[in-house]
Amino acid sequence: MQHIKILITAMAAVFILINAPAVHAQKQVIIPESLKESYENFRFAPAVRAGDMVYLSGVVARLKDDETDADIRPAVIRAFEEIEMILKASGGDWSDVVDVTSYLTDLDKYVGPMWAVKEERVPAPYPAWTAIGVSQLFGGEKAIIEIKVTAYLPTADSED
Numbered sequence: 001m002q003h004i005k006i007l008i009t010a011m012a013a014v015f016i017l018i019n020a021p022a023v024h025a026q027k028q029v030i031i032p033e034s035l036k037e038s039y040e041n042f043r044f045a046p047a048v049r050a051g052d053m054v055y056l057s058g059v060v061a062r063l064k065d066d067e068t069d070a071d072i073r074p075a076v077i078r079a080f081e082e083i084e085m086i087l088k089a090s091g092g093d094w095s096d097v098v099d100v101t102s103y104l105t106d107l108d109k110y111v112g113p114m115w116a117v118k119e120e121r122v123p124a125p126y127p128a129w130t131a132i133g134v135s136q137l138f139g140g141e142k143a144i145i146e147i148k149v150t151a152y153l154p155t156a157d158s159e160d
Helices: 001-025 034-040 072-089 108-121
Strands: 029-030 047-050 051-055 059-062 099-102 128-133 143-152
Touching: 051 072, 051 099, 059 072, 072 108, 072 143, 108 128, 108 143
Parallel strands: 099 128
Antiparallel strands: 029 047, 047 051, 051 143, 059 143, 099 143
Protein backbone atom coordinates (compact mmCIF):
# COMPACT_ATOMS: atom_id res chain seq x y z
CA MET A 1 0.00 0.00 0.00
CA GLN A 2 2.86 2.38 0.84
CA HIS A 3 4.38 1.77 -2.63
CA ILE A 4 1.12 2.82 -4.29
CA LYS A 5 1.04 6.07 -2.29
CA ILE A 6 4.64 6.81 -3.28
CA LEU A 7 3.90 6.04 -6.93
CA ILE A 8 0.82 8.29 -6.96
CA THR A 9 2.78 11.11 -5.29
CA ALA A 10 5.61 10.74 -7.81
CA MET A 11 3.17 10.74 -10.73
CA ALA A 12 1.50 13.90 -9.40
CA ALA A 13 4.89 15.62 -9.03
CA VAL A 14 5.85 14.71 -12.60
CA PHE A 15 2.48 16.01 -13.87
CA ILE A 16 3.00 19.32 -12.04
CA LEU A 17 6.56 19.69 -13.34
CA ILE A 18 5.55 18.91 -16.92
CA ASN A 19 2.67 21.38 -16.86
CA ALA A 20 4.36 24.17 -14.87
CA PRO A 21 5.98 25.83 -17.93
CA ALA A 22 2.59 25.96 -19.69
CA VAL A 23 0.94 27.61 -16.70
CA HIS A 24 3.79 30.12 -16.40
CA ALA A 25 3.65 30.88 -20.13
CA GLN A 26 -0.05 31.73 -19.77
CA LYS A 27 0.59 34.41 -17.13
CA GLN A 28 0.22 37.88 -18.62
CA VAL A 29 0.49 41.24 -16.87
CA ILE A 30 -2.17 43.71 -18.02
CA ILE A 31 -1.26 47.40 -17.83
CA PRO A 32 -3.53 49.98 -19.47
CA GLU A 33 -1.56 52.92 -20.87
CA SER A 34 -2.86 55.36 -18.23
CA LEU A 35 -1.62 53.08 -15.41
CA LYS A 36 1.93 52.44 -16.69
CA GLU A 37 3.48 55.09 -14.43
CA SER A 38 1.66 53.66 -11.41
CA TYR A 39 2.89 50.16 -12.38
CA GLU A 40 6.49 51.39 -12.46
CA ASN A 41 6.24 53.45 -9.25
CA PHE A 42 4.35 50.99 -7.05
CA ARG A 43 5.51 47.78 -8.75
CA PHE A 44 2.24 45.90 -8.90
CA ALA A 45 0.11 45.02 -11.89
CA PRO A 46 -3.35 46.49 -12.41
CA ALA A 47 -4.34 42.98 -13.54
CA VAL A 48 -2.82 39.59 -14.25
CA ARG A 49 -4.24 36.95 -16.58
CA ALA A 50 -3.50 33.38 -15.54
CA GLY A 51 -5.09 30.97 -17.97
CA ASP A 52 -8.78 31.81 -18.28
CA MET A 53 -8.85 33.97 -15.14
CA VAL A 54 -8.08 37.68 -14.84
CA TYR A 55 -7.27 39.01 -11.37
CA LEU A 56 -7.53 42.76 -10.88
CA SER A 57 -5.63 44.45 -8.10
CA GLY A 58 -7.81 46.41 -5.73
CA VAL A 59 -9.00 49.73 -7.14
CA VAL A 60 -9.37 52.47 -4.54
CA ALA A 61 -12.26 54.91 -4.43
CA ARG A 62 -10.50 57.98 -3.10
CA LEU A 63 -12.07 61.32 -2.34
CA LYS A 64 -10.45 64.31 -4.01
CA ASP A 65 -9.18 67.08 -1.74
CA ASP A 66 -12.33 69.16 -2.29
CA GLU A 67 -14.70 66.20 -1.69
CA THR A 68 -16.12 64.96 1.60
CA ASP A 69 -17.72 61.69 2.54
CA ALA A 70 -21.11 63.43 2.57
CA ASP A 71 -21.21 62.51 -1.15
CA ILE A 72 -18.92 59.62 -2.09
CA ARG A 73 -20.65 58.89 -5.40
CA PRO A 74 -18.05 60.68 -7.59
CA ALA A 75 -15.20 58.72 -5.97
CA VAL A 76 -17.06 55.43 -6.38
CA ILE A 77 -17.84 56.21 -10.04
CA ARG A 78 -14.14 56.92 -10.68
CA ALA A 79 -13.23 53.55 -9.14
CA PHE A 80 -15.81 51.71 -11.26
CA GLU A 81 -14.53 53.52 -14.38
CA GLU A 82 -10.98 52.38 -13.59
CA ILE A 83 -12.16 48.80 -13.10
CA GLU A 84 -14.00 48.99 -16.43
CA MET A 85 -10.86 50.35 -18.15
CA ILE A 86 -8.76 47.47 -16.77
CA LEU A 87 -11.40 44.90 -17.71
CA LYS A 88 -11.50 46.34 -21.25
CA ALA A 89 -7.69 46.15 -21.50
CA SER A 90 -8.05 42.51 -20.45
CA GLY A 91 -10.57 41.86 -23.21
CA GLY A 92 -13.63 41.79 -20.97
CA ASP A 93 -16.26 43.76 -19.13
CA TRP A 94 -18.50 43.45 -16.06
CA SER A 95 -20.39 40.54 -17.63
CA ASP A 96 -17.18 38.48 -17.29
CA VAL A 97 -16.73 39.22 -13.58
CA VAL A 98 -17.31 36.23 -11.31
CA ASP A 99 -16.17 37.54 -7.92
CA VAL A 100 -15.80 40.92 -6.23
CA THR A 101 -14.47 41.79 -2.80
CA SER A 102 -14.96 45.33 -1.53
CA TYR A 103 -13.34 46.84 1.53
CA LEU A 104 -15.10 49.84 3.08
CA THR A 105 -13.68 52.08 5.82
CA ASP A 106 -17.23 52.81 7.01
CA LEU A 107 -19.31 49.81 6.01
CA ASP A 108 -22.67 51.13 7.21
CA LYS A 109 -22.23 54.57 5.63
CA TYR A 110 -20.60 53.62 2.31
CA VAL A 111 -22.21 50.34 1.27
CA GLY A 112 -25.45 52.04 0.12
CA PRO A 113 -23.80 54.58 -2.20
CA MET A 114 -21.40 51.92 -3.53
CA TRP A 115 -24.32 49.56 -4.14
CA ALA A 116 -26.23 52.31 -6.01
CA VAL A 117 -23.31 52.73 -8.46
CA LYS A 118 -22.99 48.94 -8.73
CA GLU A 119 -26.69 48.68 -9.65
CA GLU A 120 -26.15 51.13 -12.52
CA ARG A 121 -23.00 49.52 -13.91
CA VAL A 122 -22.98 45.77 -13.20
CA PRO A 123 -25.37 43.74 -15.36
CA ALA A 124 -26.94 40.36 -14.62
CA PRO A 125 -25.94 37.65 -14.18
CA TYR A 126 -24.41 39.20 -11.09
CA PRO A 127 -21.03 38.17 -9.70
CA ALA A 128 -20.45 36.89 -6.19
CA TRP A 129 -19.74 39.92 -3.98
CA THR A 130 -18.30 40.28 -0.50
CA ALA A 131 -18.26 43.59 1.40
CA ILE A 132 -15.89 43.89 4.36
CA GLY A 133 -15.52 46.73 6.86
CA VAL A 134 -11.90 47.77 7.47
CA SER A 135 -10.21 50.51 9.48
CA GLN A 136 -7.79 51.78 6.82
CA LEU A 137 -6.82 51.47 3.17
CA PHE A 138 -3.68 52.32 1.21
CA GLY A 139 -3.97 55.94 0.11
CA GLY A 140 -4.58 57.79 3.36
CA GLU A 141 -7.77 58.98 5.02
CA LYS A 142 -9.35 59.98 1.68
CA ALA A 143 -9.19 56.33 0.51
CA ILE A 144 -12.62 55.04 1.52
CA ILE A 145 -13.35 51.91 -0.55
CA GLU A 146 -11.20 49.34 -2.34
CA ILE A 147 -12.71 46.98 -4.89
CA LYS A 148 -10.96 43.78 -6.01
CA VAL A 149 -12.32 41.92 -9.04
CA THR A 150 -11.84 38.47 -10.59
CA ALA A 151 -13.08 37.77 -14.12
CA TYR A 152 -13.41 34.60 -16.16
CA LEU A 153 -12.21 35.25 -19.72
CA PRO A 154 -11.60 32.01 -21.60
CA THR A 155 -8.80 32.13 -24.11
CA ALA A 156 -9.40 30.96 -27.68
CA ASP A 157 -7.39 27.81 -26.85
CA SER A 158 -9.66 26.85 -23.96
CA GLU A 159 -12.86 27.36 -25.96
CA ASP A 160 -12.00 24.52 -28.39
